[in-house]
Amino acid sequence: MSPSRLVDNFLQQLQADGLIRSSERILVGLSGGSDSVALLYLLRAVAPSLPFTLVAAHLDHAMRPQSGDDVAFVRALCGRLNIPLHCERVDVPALAATKKVGLEEAGRLARQAFLSRIAAQSGCTAIALGHHRGDQAETILHHLARGCGLHGLACMRRRRGLFVRPLLTYSKAELLAYLKEIQAEFVVDASNDELNFTRNRIRHQFLPLFATLNPQIEATLGVLAAVAAHEDDYWQGEMVRLAALLVQKDGDTVSLSVAGLLLLHPAQRYRLLHLLLTPFARKAMKEVGFRHVSALDLFLASSVPQGEVHLPGVRALRRYDQLSLSPQSLLPIKPSIIPWSLEISGPGFYPLPSGGALRIEPGESLPGGGEEVVEFDAAALPFPWTVRRVQPGDRLRLAGMSGRKRLKELLMEQKIPLEERRRLYVLATDEILWVVGVRRSGLCFPRYGQGVWRVVYLPSNSSAAP
Template identity: 35%
Template sequence: MNKLKPGRPSVSASDALVRQVKDTIDFYSMIAPGQSVLIGFSGGADSTALLYALFVLAGQHGWRLGIAHLHHGLREKDADLDADFTAALARSMDLPYYMVQSDVRGRCRREKISLEEAGRKARYAFFFDIAKTCGYDKIALGHQKDDTAEQVMLNLLRGSGPEGLTGISPVRGRIIRPLIRVPRNEIETFLQEKHIDWREDDSNKDNRFTRNRIRNRLLPELQSYNPQISETLWRLANVMQAENAWINGIVTPVFEQALLEQGPGYVVLCAETLAGQPRAAGRRLVRMALRQIKGSLRRISWRHVEQILSSPAKGSTRNRQFHLPGRIRVFRNDKRLVLTREKKSLRSVSLSGRQYETEDFAYRLDAGQLRGAGTCIRIAETGAQIRFECTTNDGDTRALKDNGKTARMDLDKLGFPLTIRNARPGDRFVPLGMQGRMKIKDFFINNKINRHERRRIPIVQSPEGIVWVGGLRIDQSVKVTEQTTNILKIELSGEPATLQHLTDFRKDF
């Protein structure tokens, strides 16, 4: 703890730092009157200054404040002293205080990520959990102007593109950063003048960490070339944030045009639309898709984006499938680009080709459930949804043609209950248009269905046998004819591995 003069801090709304915080909040519309704000509080200089500034402003604007502190356990006794300091300050201000101890080192080992990344993930998970549980509208963090400069330099050294040069965003969803326009030296000057104590984190001096080397070595060296290097980098980030927002406004309509389907954990884009864009726009479209299913672009590099954009030649029957960091699986041919995020680690794929397979599932549909507007069954194991609806045959044969995701069958030839399940060894049916019975396995092989996707395909079975291989073919026995009176219409949606992309890919694998 810094040894400062004793005395009760006297902070007011007229103080320069408090005014800067207020101006930043107003400029970015960070907090509305009457909202609640959870302050991520480490006890360091930045978060301490933020706490005092928001504490003063809260009374004027009716904000409800709370303090959240993560005990990361990385600095042994110092971490305990950090927790004691933050708890005591919360008590002195009569603010709600939330603290949790996290095994950051254990997370680092389990997820095979850096210690910095493990700590960041633990903090954000804790903050969001408290905000959701306790009803906080915003999460205020103490990132300041120099942090932005360091982030820009870090991203530049990593080979980041224009988006990486935007630095640290002042507002990102529920996260706000009211100190983002205040430099570090002004924060420490404010605390010293007000005789406010804060905690020092000695790990910030450990130059084994890249960010610390940038702060302690690189930026001081660059000051000999440009004494205002931090200000210059912050200004660059500010310019790039505005530029990026403008460009995304242009690219977003193109993304919506290219988007064929999306759902929890998957996005399907039209490869032809993607290929028709300038390379720069194509990269942004891919990053937009990845951000939607992954939540961020961490560990996604320029090389990964280029790999996705490297499309097969038009008309090629060659299909591409590969994996990206964060459990992202990519399918690509000349028609579709499919990005999915798997629930389990892709490390489960062994060198022998064995891969995580969908768990067994089975769902029952009784005849009584088809009354009225029909019913939907969601397959939790794959994310697919199947809608069953009864209609009558109006004689329009054009309306009876299936489109891959839709099947129509003679309702009066069906027995109930229906079972919706995945394929099992020995399954057979008579594909529409054929006479002899065929093993489902052979049907998959003939249609070039990747063996890793077969268990994700829903099979609809009546007591008499299989009547539909989801998204592919009905059984000959339930074919709709001119004599058909009642029709069962089945529609499949929401499953990335068995819908549009699988229909197109089945000829390629």
């Protein structure tokens, strides 16, 4: 395509797909390089025809000694074109160290946060980025090399949320030819040739190699990304509907049945997990990849009934059939069992630290009992007793057993989550009589028609003094 036709074609594409709407205020991400400068000139050329208003933003990454020259260049350029400009500086190497990500990833995260904030402050309804067809091809190969699912092949969209990429259908050569024709200057970043960055190696080594097999490799990969994007959009809608049926939300935590997840087709399960994990990762300025979803899927399919997996920005907690996802910022300090005990000297009302209580009263007959009511032979069980928290190594003598069962094993069989176990109480003398609200021992069963001590557990939502 000749440079003189590029502006007309650019306008036709914008009008055909409605990428930029009339009267919008557009923020242009302006690095000063050839791609962003070409984008700025093209948008400025077609702005009167749509029409829309332009604002520019430049982020200094503090990665090169010459970055100050880039700032001076974009200031001069926007001054000549009469386009408002916002400039800021972020220490990307320091951000990479803090977030424990690479420089490329830290730079991308910093740019997104900066541009989103400036767009909101300046009343912009879209953020235009200068990614072209070659960038799309590089991104696909980068995702494949890093490991991705089909979702990762969709790569960059022409519009996603606030971000628009009007140049995705154009090659780097076409943009350079356009800049040469209009005699526009731009900044050349020498770091783009440094092969210590993954994307640069893909650009300078792998894409040229693929081009020996297919000279149209960039266009071919662009078609693949477009097809994958259509597929991904369809699946996204399906997963939103599926999530509405299976997922429960409580504040910042979402939960769902492990059994329900495992009944899904693997393709559905992968995409649903990806959908649920992504918001947590984005809030933490991180990304969820194929390996993260696969790790969680393997964890859910294992025989481990309780455990947790830490993924980007999210803590995945399994408690038997329940999977809960919550932000890592809400990660609780691992609770320890705080020693507590209270002597039971006789009948009465005994408050518990949790807000519940035990009520102990004499009786003459057996009312039947239950999880919250137990009876003991009064003659065989004199006071004092003790109520206390569970302790490591506790054992319970069950009816029909000659020995004693480890309390940990019993609670696992009852499928009581770890967090709840630490809040349990036991009623004891020299042996445990009752795991309160869970299971009584085989000791001191009442005899029909004889006096009993009836012990009633009143949870915090029902406890009241008689």
